Amino acid sequence: MELQDLIKISIEDWHKEYKPVINHVNPDASFDDGNGGTMFETYGPELEFVLDVAKKTPLHVWTYMDGKNYPLICEGYHLVNRIGYFLTTKPAKPNTQYEIHLP
Numbered sequence: 153m154e155l156q157d158l159i160k161i162s163i164e165d166w167h168k169e170y171k172p173v174i175n176h177v178n179p180d181a182s183f184d185d186g187n188g189g190t191m192f193e194t195y196g197p198e199l200e201f202v203l204d205v206a207k208k209t210p211l212h213v214w215t216y217m218d219g220k221n222y223p224l225i226c227e228g229y230h231l232v233n234r235i236g237y238f239l240t241t242k243p244a245k246p247n248t249q250y251e252i253h254l255p
Contacts, residue, residue: 157248166225166252170240172214177201182236191216191236202229202237211243214252225252 175181181189
């Protein structure tokens with residue numbers, strides 16, 4: 153697979169465009185904007201749910217990770233340096249790399 157594009161956007165713009173879903177497994181999930189947390193953990197039932205989604209619709213899975221100089225969110229399911237996962241209603245674009253920078 154050859155990457156065609158690199159998209160760098162803010163967490164606010166990513167949230168508006170891709171619409172992370174509420175973590176229904178954990179009512180105390182992180183990244184809660186008052187409507188419920190959207191981050192899924194890297195273990196247990198939350199990870200099992202993320203893996204199930206990744207098998208069926210991989211472009212809807214995003215990884216929150218430690219970047220080289222700062223934490224970021226990127227498209228896809230990743231193991232290395234992962235902090236957590238997000239699932240979105242709108243999929244990532246195929247063959248595109250994303251860098252969502254957190255404040």
